Amino acid sequence: MRRSLAKILTLTDRNLKEIVRDPLSLIFTIALPLFMEILFYFLFHGMTAQFEMRFLAPGIVVFSQSFLTLFTGLLIATDRNTSFLTRLYVSDTKSFEFIFGYAFAVLPMALVQSVLFFIVGGLFDASLFGLSMLWAILLSSCLSSFFFIAFGILFGSLCNEKSIGGMSSIIITGQSILSGMWFPVEGLDGAMVAIMNILPFKNATLLIQNTVNGINNMFDDFVYPLLIVVGYTLVALVVAIITFRNKMKAK
């Protein structure tokens, strides 16, 4: 157990350095969402509720996490392509140690995203500051981020460096269009809303928005979105682990 933990931490340390030292990952996961948070607030606040900071900040937090899929996947795909992973397969490292090594390396990024975007949001709307913000930071950096990381591990195990961008864009686009953070859901077709309700994107956003803004109906506002996000995360994680293990196994 102790040996496994040491290996996971060693892998985490290496993976975190790889991600943080890639300027592109910092631009997409931190700089771009931060720019969007400030720009969209100045352009549209007062026009619709979406762009009030109490909705925009948690929305941006979850949206920025969708880029974690891309960078987790890219790291794994690159490691596979350069035979880095093949070499590590010859060591006695287990598949779960690899997977947690990748996942834990991305979690600090998710924490930085949550803290930064909420604090910046709080500078524009001080009512965001409070205990509920801490809960939202905890929930977003430890739960919703895991959904996106799990898909990153899955895509990284399946795709090569060239196709990982395309696959990850499904998640990024899904989070943009189907989360309801950029436009009011109320005006949409009923079937469209029903689809959005069973997919994780809108639920992940709602979960964090409701945690910050207050929960009126415990099941509708918190438990249901939580179950959907946890459900998709677990399924994605299990499929990712199976896929990664299959790729690792001698053929």
Place this chain on the structure above:
Amino acid sequence: MVAIKINKLRKEYKDLVAVDDLDLEIKEGELFSLLGVNGAGKTTTIKMLATLVKPTSGDAFIYDYSIKKDGDNIKKLIDISMQETAVARNLTVEENIGFYAKLSGRAQSERETIKKEIYSSFGLEKVAKKRAAKLSGGWQRKLSIALALVSKPKILFLDEPTLGLDVIARRELWSTINKLKSQMTVILTTHYMEEAEVLSDRIGIMKDGKLSFVGTKDELFAKTGKQSVEQAFVEIVSGGEFNA
């Protein structure tokens, strides 16, 4: 002492027989070169021995551990340097060595000793603070091979270690590989005949998944009547068709 014993090892991919009932013994401390044209089955053989590819039939034993049943025990005895450079690109040379040493469970004091040994063997100290991605191809390859030594394996597989390197970088690596000969068993695949001639204790020539020749350089020359490994290799692989 026998380090590797291969019994009727076979690998099939659909209609292709990549390795065809291979039998071979490699002694401890030997540097054995596996030669062959592209697709002869060299890399597949190495990957099976390194437990990365499952054999279709037959078995091989690394110090009495079966590659089919004892993968975890074998992994503690071996390491591999692949054809492709396999390093952590955004880590410095020093961090790469530290990462591999930590992953193989070395204590802090031991890691420092290993680092010094690797610096001294490969001359990596002068680029220790550079990120791997910023190194030239030759230095990256050196680092890639050096990392395979961090776990102090008893058997080292080198799959085309000098592929794509310029002549000076290649000679430098030969000198490094030569130093390894006394410390561990080395199995090397290469397309450079001169490399096999300079480094090998014994040579195996593979053709269509089978070993067409196994023996020392002198035995190879005696069998073919040629005076260089390249000429002897062409003689065996082409049946004399392309030898002047």
